[in-house]
Amino acid sequence: MISLSRRILLQTAAAAVAIGLGAGAAKAEDTIKVGVLATLEGAFTVLGEDSMRGFELALQQHNGMAGGKKIVVVTGSSDASPDSAIAAARKLVEQDKVDILIGPLSGSEGLAVKDYAKTQPQVTFVNGTSAAQDTTLRNPAPNFFRFTTDGVQWQAGLGEYAFKDKGYKKVVSIAEDYDFPYSQVFGFMAEYCKAGGHVVDKFWVPIGTKDFSSIVASIPEDIDAIYVALGGADAVNFLTQYQDAGGDKPLVGGSITVDQTVLGSEGKRKDALIGTPSAGPIADNWDDPRWHKFVADYQKAFPKGFPSPSLFAHGYYVETEAVLTALDKVGGDLSGGQKKFRDTLAALEIDTPTGKVHLDKNRNGIADIFLTEVAVGSDGKLYNKVVRVIPQVPQTMGMDEAAFLALGPATRDNPSCP
Amino acid sequence: MTDTKPATPTSLPEELADKLRPHHFLIAAFLLAYPLIASDFWIVQIGAQTFFMGLIGLSLMLLAGYGGMVSLAQLAIAGLAGYIYAILGENSMNLGLGWPWWVVIPLALAIAVAFATIVGTLSVRTEGIYTIMITLAMSVALFYFCQQNYSIFNGFKGYAGLAPPQVFGIDWRAPVPFYYLALAVGALGYFGVLWLSRSTFGIALQAIRDNPRRMAALGYNVRAHRIAAYAVAGLLAGFGGLFLVWFNGRISPGTINVGNAINILVIAILGGLRRPIGPFIGALIFLLLDNFAIDLIDRDRFNLVIGAAFLAVVLFSPDGVLGLWDGLKRRLAKTAAERGKDMRVR
Numbered sequence: 171m172i173s174l175s176r177r178i179l180l181q182t183a184a185a186a187v188a189i190g191l192g193a194g195a196a197k198a199e200d201t202i203k204v205g206v207l208a209t210l211e212g213a214f215t216v217l218g219e220d221s222m223r224g225f226e227l228a229l230q231q232h233n234g235m236a237g238g239k240k241i242v243v244v245t246g247s248s249d250a251s252p253d254s255a256i257a258a259a260r261k262l263v264e265q266d267k268v269d270i271l272i273g274p275l276s277g278s279e280g281l282a283v284k285d286y287a288k289t290q291p292q293v294t295f296v297n298g299t300s301a302a303q304d305t306t307l308r309n310p311a312p313n314f315f316r317f318t319t320d321g322v323q324w325q326a327g328l329g330e331y332a333f334k335d336k337g338y339k340k341v342v343s344i345a346e347d348y349d350f351p352y353s354q355v356f357g358f359m360a361e362y363c364k365a366g367g368h369v370v371d372k373f374w375v376p377i378g379t380k381d382f383s384s385i386v387a388s389i390p391e392d393i394d395a396i397y398v399a400l401g402g403a404d405a406v407n408f409l410t411q412y413q414d415a416g417g418d419k420p421l422v423g424g425s426i427t428v429d430q431t432v433l434g435s436e437g438k439r440k441d442a443l444i445g446t447p448s449a450g451p452i453a454d455n456w457d458d459p460r461w462h463k464f465v466a467d468y469q470k471a472f473p474k475g476f477p478s479p480s481l482f483a484h485g486y487y488v489e490t491e492a493v494l495t496a497l498d499k500v501g502g503d504l505s506g507g508q509k510k511f512r513d514t515l516a517a518l519e520i521d522t523p524t525g526k527v528h529l530d531k532n533r534n535g536i537a538d539i540f541l542t543e544v545a546v547g548s549d550g551k552l553y554n555k556v557v558r559v560i561p562q563v564p565q566t567m568g569m570d571e572a573a574f575l576a577l578g579p580a581t582r583d584n585p586s587c588p
Numbered sequence: 589m590t591d592t593k594p595a596t597p598t599s600l601p602e603e604l605a606d607k608l609r610p611h612h613f614l615i616a617a618f619l620l621a622y623p624l625i626a627s628d629f630w631i632v633q634i635g636a637q638t639f640f641m642g643l644i645g646l647s648l649m650l651l652a653g654y655g656g657m658v659s660l661a662q663l664a665i666a667g668l669a670g671y672i673y674a675i676l677g678e679n680s681m682n683l684g685l686g687w688p689w690w691v692v693i694p695l696a697l698a699i700a701v702a703f704a705t706i707v708g709t710l711s712v713r714t715e716g717i718y719t720i721m722i723t724l725a726m727s728v729a730l731f732y733f734c735q736q737n738y739s740i741f742n743g744f745k746g747y748a749g750l751a752p753p754q755v756f757g758i759d760w761r762a763p764v765p766f767y768y769l770a771l772a773v774g775a776l777g778y779f780g781v782l783w784l785s786r787s788t789f790g791i792a793l794q795a796i797r798d799n800p801r802r803m804a805a806l807g808y809n810v811r812a813h814r815i816a817a818y819a820v821a822g823l824l825a826g827f828g829g830l831f832l833v834w835f836n837g838r839i840s841p842g843t844i845n846v847g848n849a850i851n852i853l854v855i856a857i858l859g860g861l862r863r864p865i866g867p868f869i870g871a872l873i874f875l876l877l878d879n880f881a882i883d884l885i886d887r888d889r890f891n892l893v894i895g896a897a898f899l900a901v902v903l904f905s906p907d908g909v910l911g912l913w914d915g916l917k918r919r920l921a922k923t924a925a926e927r928g929k930d931m932r933v934r
Binding site: 211249251254260 | 627629743748840843847879882
């Protein structure tokens with residue numbers, strides 16, 4: 171069994187290389203060309219590599235075929251900047267002539283690729299994991315689809331939980347200064363402020379900030395908790411410096427803040443994290459057969475991957491799964507400007523490792539969101555325990571659409587409830 | 589026969605006419621006919637981008653090749669022109685002033701030249717590695733200024749939805765018009781620098797590069813010449829910056845970060861700093877590598893190809909690809925001469 175999946179993986183890789191070498195060659199009738207765009211350079215390289223694993227796993231489970239046609243893969247790489255995402259997308263679309271493009275990974279990239287999608291109506295764009303809300307909410311591109319939901323949705327339930335169950339009346343927020351954290355803060359505050367909470371102050375830091383001392387010093391004393399939407403090394407740096415400075419306020423985490431890179435690290439910091447609530451599209455220990463199977467398949471296919479698939483592997487897996495399922499349904503028929511394929515994609519309801527997903531009228535996913543809390547496992551290690559699942563969260567968080575749009579786009583200053 | 593005209597150096601058109609060879613016509617014909625045979629990707633992403641990245645590289649070539657001053661601020665100057673175009677003109681972010689293009693473009697170029705002059709004024713007191721450091725510092729300072737300034741530069745997000753003006757009813761961002769526009773401005777820059785290098789100013793600049801003290805003793809204002817070179821290079825980079833925002837349709841601090849600023853140096857050195865054609869050749873090679881390296885090798889290691897190619901060129905020819913070409917020509921000429929000698933002996 172292992173050798174079989176490895177063989178398929180090798181064949182997929184070989185096919186990818188062969189197609190890559192023959193890029194620009196005449197397209198055979200019985201193949202469909204799919205471009206995958208991920209951050210394989212720069213600060214998010216590790217995340218980009220895991221997203222590629224998610225893509226490959228989905229393709230592998232379909233034996234590299236969809237709708238009776240062979241899927242040929244072309245890879246594109248960006249460094250998380252919008253410029254590089256556009257350059258890579260342009261190459262995949264205009265030079266390699268892909269039929270479908272899956273990606274990108276990061277928030278600001280998604281906004282740029284959506285704008286580009288409008289100029290390339292012959293190609294169907296399916297998001298990777300980029301989660302800025304306005305990629306689909308405002309001025310959406312008719313050929314851009316997102317099954318993975320956005321950063322606002324990912325925070326569903328968290329604001330209310332922090333206020334009511336945890337009793338945090340006043341918080342400050344610390345987040346990175348780009349589109350994805352804007353969406354995260356927006357998602358948290360939408361519920362938190364409505365419940366009666368106050369976000370006294372908001373701190374925005376550039377990606378890759380090493381020194382948080384000035385921010386640590388300006389955190390006021392009379393707050394109940396700190397809302398932190400930082401990722402990877404930024405989160406570790408902030409938490410370390412905050413605790414070294416004697417800070418003892420409890421935390422509330424964004425979707426990528428209290429992941430295994432933070433929880434797995436050693437030291438006294440661990441104890442302070444117990445009880446930290448967070449919310450996101452996946453939960454490591456979700457006790458569901460579909461999730462168990464996904465994790466087992468991932469571990470079998472990628473012995474050198476993460477211990478458990480990250481949010482990025484999951485996201486690319488779900489998007490790829492949607493593309494391949496829709497292709498199966500239309501028998502690989504991409505004629506007529508891909509109309510049949512896109513209609514099928516828009517009406518698709520798929521069963522993912524994290525539950526059912528379908529799209530709204532803006533082609534944005536409606537899916538289950540997991541509210542979690544950091545807990546100690548039987549082995550003494552920290553993990554995110556599922557507190558509750560918020561079923562089928564829409565992009566407007568259950569609000570009336572006009573009222574939700576009237577809140578305005580997520581920015582540094584919006585929303586506000588000091 | 590009496591000739592009263594004093595012996596003047598030949599002008600550039602005469603000089604060019606003198607040097608024209610069949611392959612020059614072939615190249616010109618190829619560049620003009622290129623959009624007929626190439627796909628949109630090759631027209632814009634490789635073709636047009638070669639001209640405007642070459643133009644920014646050319647601004648560095650002018651400073652480093654003729655002036656002996658290696659500046660890492662050329663992309664920052666280009667980026668500033670792009671930002672001014674975004675801020676004063678129209679964009680899709682509901683920001684900016686929406687002024688007409690015939691005000692915005694000259695103003696963007698003027699501010700680029702002004703900024704280049706400031707960079708020049710500050711850096712001409714230094715030499716060698718110190719020039720590199722101070723221009724890099726100014727480049728990084730502008731990057732952080734743009735990233736952290738929200739009221740003017742819109743911070744990390746920058747500006748999106750930028751397009752070239754619709755002049756004469758032509759969509760200049762469509763592949764073919766964009767290509768010819770970039771070709772025209774690129775050629776203008778190329779011949780402009782060629783002309784400049786033969787002008788009194790250009791000759792003086794090269795003399796200053798070779799021996800500033802002697803030139804100062806002869807009464808030349810060394811600093812003024814160098815600062816003027818920065819200003820001219822700023823104009824070239826400014827044009828390149830406008831094309832950069834038209835090409836990407838957006839500008840953000842990521843456009844002018846250190847990595848990209850160093851890419852300009854790579855482009856200039858890859859092609860060769862000796863002649864104005866060098867940066868264009870360098871831009872072409874760099875863009876081909878940047879776009880296609882990922883197809884040649886495992887996706888985890890494709891940056892290795894770019895690095896290896898750069899290393900190889902610098903290792904085997906400090907003058908870049910142009911140096912390789914000159915060496916090859918010399919060797920061919922030598923063997924031809926030797927063959928001729930052999931024939932005479934026989």
